[in-house]
Amino acid sequence: MTATTSERILSTARKEGAEAEVFHVTSKQVPVEFEDNELNMIESSSAEGIALRMIKDGKMGFGATTRTGAEDTLVAQILSAIPFGTSAEFTFPGATDYPEIETFDPRVTALSPDALVDTGNKILEAIRTHEPDAQVNISVAKGEGHVLLHNTSGLSAAREHTVYSVFFHASYVDDGGGLLHIADYFGGTHFLDESDRVIRDARKHLALGKKKATIKSGRYPVIFTPRALSDLLRPLLACIDGDAVARKISPWRERHGEDVVDPRVSLYDDGLLPLGAGSLPWDDEGIPSQTTPLIEKGQLKNFLLDLKNSARLGLSPTGNGMRGGLSASPGISLSNLVMAPGETHLRDLFSAVSEGLVIHSLMGAWGANPYGGQVSGNVALGFKIENGESIGRVKDCMVYLNAFDAWQHQLQAISTETEQRHSHRLPYVLMEGVDVAT
């Protein structure tokens, strides 16, 4: 498949009296996988395909294929399905200017499989020297993607990006058969080696995780680390999703401009975040990426929008029309999620807690109903804090809070420190009066 394939499809569409959009992706990935303390597998995969949207007589059809030569069959299938299709609520955007943003790092593509193996070995050895009984899994991967987007409105755009990522997981089985899991990751569009941080944190958490602590059922102050914070933000983000707003499901649909959370909270979707794994010059529908304030000083500022929902709501798209894969139609998705830092140093966040928890990860806390705000999850990795110090791991307990109440009434402090991992840049957050059940 080449650019001429796209041209051919567009010209077929015009002949049929249809508008069309061709999204063409080629990508390569080289992950090296360490399992149970040894390199297990080296992979090298390539992928290519097109996704096609067509609009005819006010109806839209969608299809995708990874089979070279099947493009004409796909066009015919879509044209025959179009009369049954969804109502076309928008037209494809025309050519426009895009922001300048670096998303391709030649240092990533130049990495050899050996270099990826070396990074994995370095982390593995540093952990195993410290804790010989740990079981370590690591995935070090490089990838690149090239996207061409053409449509009958005159848009013809190309973009390329690289991704470098390291996922780390260690487990430790104690003498009673209990399991301790430590996980971490880093990466983004550019080559960035944070293995020293991963090693330092993992050693600390392994040592602390082997110490057992207990907590009685009750209400406690709880510090959520940047990695655990996304469970607490999910209900807010669900309400900001333009699709839930357009379908009148979001409880915040009529609260634009109102105070929805504590005035210390500011939250952004930032498609232009330097090094952010979700940074791109334009989204998967050809809309320029931007920095969108979602909540500023507690006030609801914007909803996340793709083409369809911006048309439904009569608002401008925010560059959040993303495809979950080649064979999925575009829908609303975050680019990079950024929360503004607070005014309390991390050490002061801890010293404010005389008895409570610091939670690094929750399990099963994705509610089936985010609009209700309930966040209820098992503390997969969390430590008891006594007098400002983490003293040991608590397990077999559940925490529960309502995210809307928590972000409005239970927020005690946000750290000045933020951490950037992949597509998130988030601080530590201290909530008071969190329900803990054991």
Added chain:
Amino acid sequence: MSILDWDGLKTHLTERLRQAAADYIEVRIEAAESSSLRFRGPKLESLEENIGLGGCVRALSSDGWGFAAFNSLDEIDRRIDHAIHLAELAGQNRNRRIQLAPVPVISDVVRPTVKSDPRKVSLADKLDRFQDYNRQILNHREDVTSSVVSYGDRKSRIIFINNEGTLIDQVKYDIGGALVAIATRGADTQMGTVPFGSSNDYDVSAGLEERIAGACDTAADLLEAPSVPGGQYTVIAAPQMAGIFAHEAFGHLSEADDLMDNPRMQKVMKLGRRFGNDFLTIYDTGDTPGSRGHMRYDDEGVAATRADLIREGVLVGRLHSRQSAATLNEAPTGNARALNYRFPPICRMRNTRIEPGDATLEDMLKGIKKGLYVITPYGGQTDDEMFTFMAGKSYYIENGALAGLVRDVNLTGNVFHTLNEIDMVGREVETDEGAGGCGKGAQSPLPVGNWAPHIRINNVTVGGQSQ
């Protein structure tokens, strides 16, 4: 799917793999056609067609694995060489041996007996059926204000060839969907869901009107229900919840690839260890035509036989790939599955079941002072020791009787204690072939089935506000 020269491909690959300089090498080629549709609220939200083709090579050489996936079949020969090269590179960086359990060489063509072929149903007919369901939800009652009605089907043809002489040509179907009623009042939103799924019958999506009415009422009734207070409860899990429980609490822990090179975990998971009472038997099988977890062979070309995990309370087996079976010196079970050609096979569940016992719901309710009856699942998660499973429709139990709906029920347990807390197993098994599937690593959603009777579990921790 006729435009491919499958016979030519088989001949070429058989010859090519026979000559390949690898200790073991396999190729999978997968061609698939799929369609999906989704209504949200009154509108048709998406209608998607997909034509897929791709393949992968997995090679073992010098005790290392190499893997390469691709879309263009023109690349096959180059990818075979490359996978072998990557395997050797991996082998240079490791010490442990890799062995594969010997399995019979198989030459087979598998074509499922399809009761009702979704690929032969016209788009107009499918839309009619699901449009009707969607209208039913939206017209059912005033407080049901929105809906999500989704349906998808997929037909794939997969050839598997390895250098031991196995050549399997399988056609598979996966059919599934979910009909969701959404009730709202002010900022409050609750849901009721009718999931369905099959590997051979489009008509599992027929005649769901009664279940839809039930789901609408559940969603609306949950608006009135109080949140469950956090604490410890005796829990009766209805079959769908018991199925999720077996899947999360024990199925994942039984995946032997996570165990095979973990000596400390092997001690914990020693065959013969008692996990539950005599009446608890849990097994996993591919031999269930119609189930979304049905398969004759797994993605290593191994017969997908029954694997007993817990028999009469005692750990007796696990879910194996050829490598995990050889490493632990146990028999292969045919549990190596790959989501699709983009992934290597790993140990996964197929259709996981709890054997029925002899208790009735009445027996189970007797003697419970404070408990919960959890009926419809929203999903679950595990870290192999602790697990959670979340319920939609649930009732309080007070002094042996049902006492009103509750909501926001998220239960947690610890596999090393909770299985032992099961003190009753019900008589009647129900099937859960719901839409979606199982996730492990990046490979999600993989079609699986969970079949179980009611079970009663003591001392379950439930998240919620303090009492």
